Amino acid sequence: MRAAPTILHLDMDAFYASAEQAAKPSLRGKPVVVGGLGPRGVVATASYEARRFGIHSAMPMAQARRLAPNAAYLVPRFTLYRTVSDQVMGLLGQLSPLVEPLSLDEAFVDLEAGGVADDAASAREIGERLRTAIRAVTGLTGSVGLAGSKMIAKIASEEAKPDGLVLIEPGTERELLAPMSVRILPGVGPATGDHLRRAGMTTVRDLADAGEAELVRLLGKAHGSSLHLMALGYDDRPVVAERDAKSVSVEDTFDVDLHDRVRVRSEVERLADRCVRRLRAAERSGRTVVLKVRRYDFSTLTRSETLRGPTDDPTVIREAAARLLEAVDTTGGVRLLGVGVTGLADYTQEDLFAQAADALSAAMDAEVTEEAGAEQGPAEGAEEAAEETPEQLAERRWPSGHDVRHETHGHGWVQGSGVGRVTVRFEEPGDPPGRVRTFRIDDPELQPAEPLPLVKDPADYSSWPANRPKSRSGDGSSGGESRP
Ligand code: DCP
Ligand code: MG
Numbered sequence: 001m002r003a004a005p006t007i008l009h010l011d012m013d014a015f016y017a018s019a020e021q022a023a024k025p026s027l028r029g030k031p032v033v034v035g036g037l038g039p040r041g042v043v044a045t046a047s048y049e050a051r052r053f054g055i056h057s058a059m060p061m062a063q064a065r066r067l068a069p070n071a072a073y074l075v076p077r078f079t080l081y082r083t084v085s086d087q088v089m090g091l092l093g094q095l096s097p098l099v100e101p102l103s104l105d106e107a108f109v110d111l112e113a114g115g116v117a118d119d120a121a122s123a124r125e126i127g128e129r130l131r132t133a134i135r136a137v138t139g140l141t142g143s144v145g146l147a148g149s150k151m152i153a154k155i156a157s158e159e160a161k162p163d164g165l166v167l168i169e170p171g172t173e174r175e176l177l178a179p180m181s182v183r184i185l186p187g188v189g190p191a192t193g194d195h196l197r198r199a200g201m202t203t204v205r206d207l208a209d210a211g212e213a214e215l216v217r218l219l220g221k222a223h224g225s226s227l228h229l230m231a232l233g234y235d236d237r238p239v240v241a242e243r244d245a246k247s248v249s250v251e252d253t254f255d256v257d258l259h260d261r262v263r264v265r266s267e268v269e270r271l272a273d274r275c276v277r278r279l280r281a282a283e284r285s286g287r288t289v290v291l292k293v294r295r296y297d298f299s300t301l302t303r304s305e306t307l308r309g310p311t312d313d314p315t316v317i318r319e320a321a322a323r324l325l326e327a328v329d330t331t332g333g334v335r336l337l338g339v340g341v342t343g344l345a346d347y348t349q350e351d352l353f354a355q356a357a358d359a360l361s362a363a364m365d366a367e368v369t370e371e372a373g374a375e376q377g378p379a380e381g382a383e384e385a386a387e388e389t390p391e392q393l394a395e396r397r398w399p400s401g402h403d404v405r406h407e408t409h410g411h412g413w414v415q416g417s418g419v420g421r422v423t424v425r426f427e428e429p430g431d432p433p434g435r436v437r438t439f440r441i442d443d444p445e446l447q448p449a450e451p452l453p454l455v456k457d458p459a460d461y462s463s464w465p466a467n468r469p470k471s472r473s474g475d476g477s478s479g480g481e482s483r484p
Helices: 015-023 061-067 078-093 120-138 150-160 173-177 190-198 204-210 212-219 221-231 261-281 314-326 352-387 390-397
Strands: 007-012 032-035 043-046 072-074 099-103 106-110 142-147 165-167 247-258 285-295 300-311 334-345 403-406 410-418 421-426 435-440 446-448
Touching: 007 078, 007 120, 007 150, 015 032, 015 043, 015 078, 032 061, 043 061, 061 072, 078 099, 078 106, 078 120, 078 247, 106 150, 120 142, 120 165, 142 150, 150 165, 150 173, 173 204, 190 212, 204 212, 204 221, 212 221, 247 261, 247 285, 261 285, 261 314, 261 334, 285 314, 300 314, 300 334, 314 334, 390 410, 390 421, 403 421
Parallel strands: 032 072, 142 165
Antiparallel strands: 007 106, 007 142, 032 043, 099 106, 247 334, 285 300, 285 334, 403 410, 403 446, 410 421, 421 435
């Protein structure tokens, strides 16, 4: 625990939904639900407008549709969210070498280690400037918590939501936590929460009063002791940067489950390459390659292979991941894939001969895979189409919410599709709401398109935070209020 509130926790507000609202001007201020639209679909997130109807993450999509039939329902677009996430993480990386990302939209930053804050006043100023920078660069809002520990900083950012900043002065943690539900503490899920409630403990104060011995009796040694420390506001965990982490991993959830084995293989390859880029950026190498597969039924398995020595060689890691995939049955469909490297070291100690041999065989394999991929893609599509209804065909070809480009009308997004028809709204980020037009689903002038940047002409934050960037497009005024 430190004496100054220099641990920062950032969490973007309604992240996927806000990104969609920024991309689609007509959805600003409207209920938007992002998630799986199929029969097994669940809500990934809902805009704050949709949350007023009671919609929240992990709710079945069918239930959300009953609660808010008129909300916009969109499938996730992970490429867009990752681009925004990279921009946000880039800004954080300029504040401190110690940035610990927890997910696409969430990270801890050690401001003291970055030399940008050493007391409450300087921490608050950096927190506000960060919120301004995020808004200027991404067009989205994020909430900031500042405290003397990770646990309290995370609770603070939750209190700050949406679009705010909360700073908790060190020394006041216990008092702050006391009236809160036990569920606020990390590691207390619904089951532990129930267990504690049956023992008469609902608030953090109850836990602190119960004492360590009682909590250990209820929950076991490890969990009981750590919960007792947390109830007292005590949390000494350091912010761990990727370069000091024990592992580096990347993963992707797919908009629709992958069935085609060739596609699954090529996705694993792509993830392996992305993992290597992260590994190299952190100047690390690792010895154990891990493959993670979540199947259509949410069953998740991980497989790992340990190499002779640490490596950061893309072909070696790609090959290991591919071997691990061979042992996994993916016939029912794949929802998520991940590739990671653990057992990290700061150096590479590779059997050079083995590496060269691996590289050669991988290069030969890569050619084969590419050819097979080119053949397989359309064939599989055609096979599936035979079993699809016209509505499903239209939805698969033109997924709701995806970007399109029309030769005459310009950039737009799919608002919906039905039998033989697709409805497109033509608008771009930063524009006023645009007009809707309907086309035949095979209109040759209509093509799928890549997402556009959410901010057309972003301010230059490359030397941030040392110098304030020149004021441009609203920068300099803090977006939204901050609470004490
Ligand atoms: N997410 C998901 N499934 C979940 C929870 C979240 O796919 N069960 C995705 C969608 C979210 C993103 O992760 O936009 C970030 O998760 P958060 O918990 O931070 O939720 P939001 O950013 O959407 O909202 P909040 O403003 O409460 O942070
Ligand atoms: Mg969030």
